[in-house]
Amino acid sequence: METIRRAVRPKWILLDADGVLQAPERPFVAALDQIAGEAARAWLADTFRGDGLVITGKREALPALEDFLHSVHAEADSREVYARLWERVTLHDDVFALVDSWRASGRRVALTTNQDPGRARYMRSVLNFDERFDRSYYSCDIGAGKPSARYFEHVLADLRIRPDEAVFIDDVETNVASARALGIEAHRWQHGDELTALARYVKASPDDSLIATPS
Template sequence: MIKLAIFDLDGFLLQGSRFSDFLEKEYHVSKPEFLGILRGRVMPPKCDINTPSFPAWEPYLSVWGLHVNEQEFFDLWFKTEGTHEVMEHFELVKKVKSQVEKVAVMSDNFFERADWIKKTFPSMQLFDFMYFSCENGFTKATERSYKMVLEHFGVQPDETVFIDDDEDSAKLATSLGIHAIYFRNADQLKQELSQVGLSV
């Protein structure tokens, strides 16, 4: 019996364009350089808790031709992405929530964006727990992140379903005994949820 359903955030519940695409097009910043900083310094697998990320970005901004302060940088980032809620997926969460004990979000995110998400999207109140890597110290690339969520609710891996559009995250969760679903489309997701006893 499934007691806990965990949902990925970006790419499933929230969608938008990538800031890396904007920087590459407008400022000729290569994606490997940008992503190297994001995943290597700002959000490594084991990261500092509740630590602002701007100091990691600041040395690169003038080099990239971005003459902005901290507030302007993140305003540009979040506005450019145009992040919005995928309402049909939130409706799916509501249906799942009626059949399980708890629902949670797991997200690899940095301090400023996690704070912005919580303030911007009221639909996030639907969840009983929001796991952000910047608040807990581990990204979804680590076993520890999943174990922390399970421990928070006191459930076993086989009592948990996890939905993510990232195949590597789904594979890692599966290796821990979690019923992980690699999301590709709505019909596929509904079919795989039905296989663990959840009707949507």
């Protein structure tokens, strides 16, 4: 006999920004390589790691970039480089359309993103990210970044929900694994993957019934 079990929708959808909702017009590594040479890759990895001073909001990215460019004797204006690489982004309108439809139907969606203070300000004031979500959680405001447990624990505590009441979407596997370790349903998804998969992950497909046939 066939039985029908309804998929339980999480109370909150937690969405990453870079790789999911937006992308830089020019990839950071390749673009900075052209300006600063082979040291760019290591500097980016160290400076923008989840537990670093920049991502946790203890230091602005612009002076860090200026110091780096000076150290490698790059003849480039740090403010122009920052604006060109960090502020020129492409918004993924197809994903934002899904977010708008989820919120219109009563779903609650939170932005969960690692950002330096300057880029967070830009996303808020110029790109109006905060208006597109029910809550926004920037690592630089929290003082902790993904994949640390502290970041996710802060989000859960602020939303007053249990881990099993959220679903988290991110394009970085270590962030996904960290969320799962805390009991959050988490999926790796990046723009370019099937939108139907994203909808399925957040239990937002038109027919989200799960049909099971006992053996």
